[in-house]
Amino acid sequence: MSVQIHGSIAQEPEREWRKAIGHGLKGRCPHCGRGRLFRAFLKPVDTCEACGEPLHHQRADDLPPYVVITIVGHIIVGGLLLAEKYADWPMSLHMAIWPALTVLLSLILMQPVKGGVIGLQWALRMHGFGGEPDDRPERQPSPHQPSPAQPMPGQPGHHR
Ligand SMILES: [Zn+2]
Secondary structure, X not given: OOOOOOHXXXXXXXXXXXXXXXXXXXXXXXXXXXXXXXXXXXEEOOEOOOOOOEXXXXXXXXXXXXXXXXXXXXXXXXXXXXXXHHOOOOHHHHHXXXXXXXXXXXXXXXXXXXXXXXXXXXXXXXXXOOOOOOOOOOOOOOXXXXXXXXXXXXXXXXXX
């Protein structure tokens, strides 16, 4: 993920990133905070139903899982160490609690975290959220468009 700095940013009003992240965490449009951000689990809407803000620019990609792994890892490892130190749990209880809690926390946190990441991207005008075209071809609102496989330049190919 790269932060893009465009020349026109200076003239545009600054977007409040804390507020945008807060709206995203609550699953709301980072712009107005009213419209839904997700149409299904982890599937963001293309445009806000309340204010019309285009949201298909989002490119949260794999940052939300990284953030969730960091949060859940700290909770689980910390809890496990505390339980080991202060409680005398049998191994079967450990095996019942920690894997289940890991899965549960990950599922609970993934969508809010993704919303927060989208809010930050919107506030920073990344990936076309500022109106400029992105450096990569824009993701179309309709998914399932397989891109044709292209050979990498410099790859060993057919030499005569
Ligand atoms: Zn909105």
